[in-house]
Amino acid sequence: MPTYDFTRRARRPSDPDVVVVGAGLAGLAAARALTGHGVTVQVLETTDRIGGRMATRSVDGFRLDDGSHLLNTAFPELRRTLDLDRLDLRPLAPGVLVHSGGRRYRAGDPQLTAARQAALRAPLGSPLDKARLGSWLGRIATTPAGRLQARPETTAARALTGHGLAQRSIDGFLRPLLSALLGDPTLGTSSRVADLVLRSYARGRLCLPADGIAAVPAQLAATLPAGTVRTGVQVTSIGADGVETLTHGRIGAQAVVVATDARSAAELLPGLRLPAFHPVTTFFHAADRAPLNEAVLLLDADRPNGHPPLVSHSLVLSELHPSYAPAGQALVATTVLGRRSFDAGGPAGLEPAVRARLAELYGTSTADWQFLSVRHVPDALPAMPPPHNPRRPVRVLAGLYVAGDHRDTSTVQGALVSGRRAAQAVLGDLGLPAGSREAEAAA
Numbered sequence: 129m130p131t132y133d134f135t136r137r138a139r140r141p142s143d144p145d146v147v148v149v150g151a152g153l154a155g156l157a158a159a160r161a162l163t164g165h166g167v168t169v170q171v172l173e174t175t176d177r178i179g180g181r182m183a184t185r186s187v188d189g190f191r192l193d194d195g196s197h198l199l200n201t202a203f204p205e206l207r208r209t210l211d212l213d214r215l216d217l218r219p220l221a222p223g224v225l226v227h228s229g230g231r232r233y234r235a236g237d238p239q240l241t242a243a244r245q246a247a248l249r250a251p252l253g254s255p256l257d258k259a260r261l262g263s264w265l266g267r268i269a270t271t272p273a274g275r276l277q278a279r280p281e282t283t284a285a286r287a288l289t290g291h292g293l294a295q296r297s298i299d300g301f302l303r304p305l306l307s308a309l310l311g312d313p314t315l316g317t318s319s320r321v322a323d324l325v326l327r328s329y330a331r332g333r334l335c336l337p338a339d340g341i342a343a344v345p346a347q348l349a350a351t352l353p354a355g356t357v358r359t360g361v362q363v364t365s366i367g368a369d370g371v372e373t374l375t376h377g378r379i380g381a382q383a384v385v386v387a388t389d390a391r392s393a394a395e396l397l398p399g400l401r402l403p404a405f406h407p408v409t410t411f412f413h414a415a416d417r418a419p420l421n422e423a424v425l426l427l428d429a430d431r432p433n434g435h436p437p438l439v440s441h442s443l444v445l446s447e448l449h450p451s452y453a454p455a456g457q458a459l460v461a462t463t464v465l466g467r468r469s470f471d472a473g474g475p476a477g478l479e480p481a482v483r484a485r486l487a488e489l490y491g492t493s494t495a496d497w498q499f500l501s502v503r504h505v506p507d508a509l510p511a512m513p514p515p516h517n518p519r520r521p522v523r524v525l526a527g528l529y530v531a532g533d534h535r536d537t538s539t540v541q542g543a544l545v546s547g548r549r550a551a552q553a554v555l556g557d558l559g560l561p562a563g564s565r566e567a568e569a570a571a
């Protein structure tokens with residue numbers, strides 16, 4: 129059991145100014161902000177790689193992200209922190225493809241005018257209903273984030289009916305889109321978070337790095353001074369003046385930033401709130417031919433007996449960039465949301481049902497598809513029910529700080545912002561003036 133120790137001990141010359149626990153996005157962002165101010169940092173990571181939940185594996189020449197991540201070009205912190213040109217972001221087709229009642233249709237391209245939305249053949253209500261949906265998307269894109277955050281807060285599911293939109297526009301587009309973007313099939317997420325996510329959707333483009341999602345933490349890590357990140361080092365207990373590790377002894381520091389996932393943070397910092405989580409299960413299939421010849425997010429809008437569908441969404445990744453699959457093959461990533469009970473075969477036991485549904489969604493036989501892999505992440509996304517505070521405190525006390533997506537929003541954007549906020553709090557306490565100035569700007 130980790131312990132919580134505030135006794136101050138002497139530091140060795142080799143000790144860094146700051147220890148950051150965890151080399152996920154939040155820890156790397158904190159380290160970058162700190163080293164940028166001349167502070168020496170050691171990032172200690174328990175696994176043998178950086179990136180935390182953002183990982184990419186290579187399996188038989190296929191590039192498999194650990195769960196199908198999607199970036200959004202409108203995430204402000206992404207632009208602020210990363211060199212997006214060097215990430216070689218590949219955009220998905222604008223809007224989404226929805227499957228409902230046995231047919232597929234395009235919807236929600238924010239670049240279309242309301243008049244052109246009205247002319248779409250999608251079964252989202254009358255032409256007026258569709259024009260309303262189009263102008264509503266346009267309005268949310270231009271509403272300042274602060275105004276959205278000031279709206280009354282409820283669940284996303286309840287708020288859906290309060291926008292004056294037709295029920296068919298909600299069921300046939302907004303609900304499945306939000307479930308996919310939030311990883312929350314029942315939409316118990318705060319309506320304020322949902323508004324922000326929809327705002328990003330309407331302002332930017334969904335995209336992925338050509339090299340897979342792991343390219344994001346890799347780029348951040350590459351900006352750090354050599355030797356800053358040490359992998360294979362598990363932190364077992366923390367204090368305001370250093371950490372104990374399982375196999376590398378004690379490492380002293382003037383400040384410690386706990387930038388782990390929420391569950392590990394609650395173990396290292398007893399008393400820290402442990403959120404509920406949304407699990408994400410991703411199935412990867414190989415096909416001889418791509419079932420769609422474009423990279424468009426395919427959403428399942430059918431709700432059997434009023435329940436969320438088995439498959440939330442699917443994407444032909446090899447259409448985004450050919451390097452996702454060996455030549456002559458297609459790679460399809462399919463996401464199943466929600467807590468599921470698995471039989472002895474684990475999540476792979478769901479594969480036949482997923483494959484059968486994919487045949488309906490893509491309108492093609494999937495019998496010859498090869499099942500490559502399934503990745504089930506039970507603690508994928510910290511839940512964000514109302515009331516949700518997107519700026520949870522990052523300073524526990526002078527010398528001890530906490531970062532991670534669970535302090536902001538359960539997104540790449542939230543993880544990056546939390547890391548920067550924690551670094552600014554450290555800089556402020558260390559008496560480095562840039563810290564407090566920037567902390568105000570980031571609030």
Ligand SMILES: Cc1cc2nc3c(=O)[nH]c(=O)nc-3n(C[C@H](O)[C@H](O)[C@H](O)COP(=O)(O)OP(=O)(O)OC[C@H]3O[C@@H](n4cnc5c(N)ncnc54)[C@H](O)[C@@H]3O)c2cc1C
Pocket residue numbers: 149150151152153154155172173174175178179180181182194195196197198199361362363364387388389392408505507508509531532533534537538539540541543
């Ligand atoms: C399947 C899936 C799909 C997702 N899809 C999206 C998406 O489409 N869009 C989006 O914006 N976000 C998405 N996310 C969320 C996004 O990945 C996370 O919000 C973000 O990666 C969190 O980063 P983090 O640094 O806060 O935490 P983590 O990535 O969890 O990093 C924490 C690090 O701390 C390390 N650690 C833990 N304990 C210790 C210890 N005792 N000692 C040393 N190290 C320790 C861990 O090994 C880990 O590397 C998705 C997440 C998952 C899992």
